[in-house]
Amino acid sequence: MTDTETRGGPVFRAQGLTKTYRMGEVEVHALRGVDLELFAGEFVVLLGASGSGKSTLLNILGGLDAPSTGTVECRGHVLTGAGDDALTRFRREHVGFVFQFYNLIPSLTARENVALVTEIATDPMAPDDALALVGLDERMDHFPAQMSGGEQQRVAIARAIAKRPTVLLCDEPTGALDSKTGIRVLQALERTNRETGALTVVITHNAVIADMADRVIRLRDGRIESERRNADRASAADLHW
Numbered sequence: 001m002t003d004t005e006t007r008g009g010p011v012f013r014a015q016g017l018t019k020t021y022r023m024g025e026v027e028v029h030a031l032r033g034v035d036l037e038l039f040a041g042e043f044v045v046l047l048g049a050s051g052s053g054k055s056t057l058l059n060i061l062g063g064l065d066a067p068s069t070g071t072v073e074c075r076g077h078v079l080t081g082a083g084d085d086a087l088t089r090f091r092r093e094h095v096g097f098v099f100q101f102y103n104l105i106p107s108l109t110a111r112e113n114v115a116l117v118t119e120i121a122t123d124p125m126a127p128d129d130a131l132a133l134v135g136l137d138e139r140m141d142h143f144p145a146q147m148s149g150g151e152q153q154r155v156a157i158a159r160a161i162a163k164r165p166t167v168l169l170c171d172e173p174t175g176a177l178d179s180k181t182g183i184r185v186l187q188a189l190e191r192t193n194r195e196t197g198a199l200t201v202v203i204t205h206n207a208v209i210a211d212m213a214d215r216v217i218r219l220r221d222g223r224i225e226s227e228r229r230n231a232d233r234a235s236a237a238d239l240h241w
């Protein structure tokens with residue numbers, strides 16, 4: 001993708017997204033018409049009650065799932081209806097995911113977990129550089145079982161950003177962590193967002209985290225209920241909960 005394509009327009013443009021799950025007689029309306037634009041380099045926090053559709057929306061943006069109706073464009077390329085191969089390529093080239101549970105491979109060191117991804121990426125960072133970016137310079141040769149939950153999550157972040165994704169999608173990245181460890185993970189996201197310029201979207205139940213965002217989007221019952229822009233971004237180190 002060239003600079004000309006990235007300048008100006010949004011990275012993501014979602015229009016009229018709905019997602020309906022049918023379970024026998026019952027229909028669950030996970031998304032009921034979401035319009036959304038996300039811009040390069042932004043740090044976006046996505047809030048909303050359990051069941052409001054946050055994960056569904058994130059998975060659709062990241063090409064893990066398809067909407068029932070509506071369209072998603074990433075840098076002008078239409079993802080919806082693109083087919084499985086195209087979606088796999090899109091995810092591989094452009095999307096980093098971070099989930100609540102770190103999904104590291106237990107038999108591989110931190111460096112090897114990151115290298116698994118960089119080996120198949122087009123223009124990756126060196127695994128050591130990605131690990132340094134999340135403050136794990138000293139832990140490259142440790143196995144997941146030798147690291148705390150927060151450290152493992154930072155390995156997962158290093159793995160996700162090492163391929164220099166267009167977008168980093170994080171679903172409850174601090175959900176399993178205490179506040180001190182959670183803040184270190186948020187500092188890692190703050191730094192990777194600033195230094196790599198990856199559009200970063202973070203789902204959380206913790207409204208305090210919204211203070212570190214450029215933009216805060218709140219979902220309710222499958223719709224965007226409200227949106228606000230922070231005049232200043234709080235630094236993760238100054239958050240308390």
Ligand SMILES: Nc1ncnc2c1ncn2[C@@H]1O[C@H](COP(=O)(O)OP(=O)(O)OP(=O)(O)O)[C@@H](O)[C@H]1O
Pocket residue numbers: 021022023028029030048049050051052053054055056057
């Ligand atoms: N695979 C599925 N099959 C059926 N219903 C689903 C499926 N995935 C999600 N849902 C339903 O869609 C709605 C939205 O779910 P989603 O996981 O997007 O919510 P969420 O905002 O991420 O919630 P949480 O904060 O609990 O993670 C919920 O009512 C959920 O039960």
Ligand SMILES: [Mg+2]
Pocket residue numbers: 054055056171
């Ligand atoms: Mg969820």
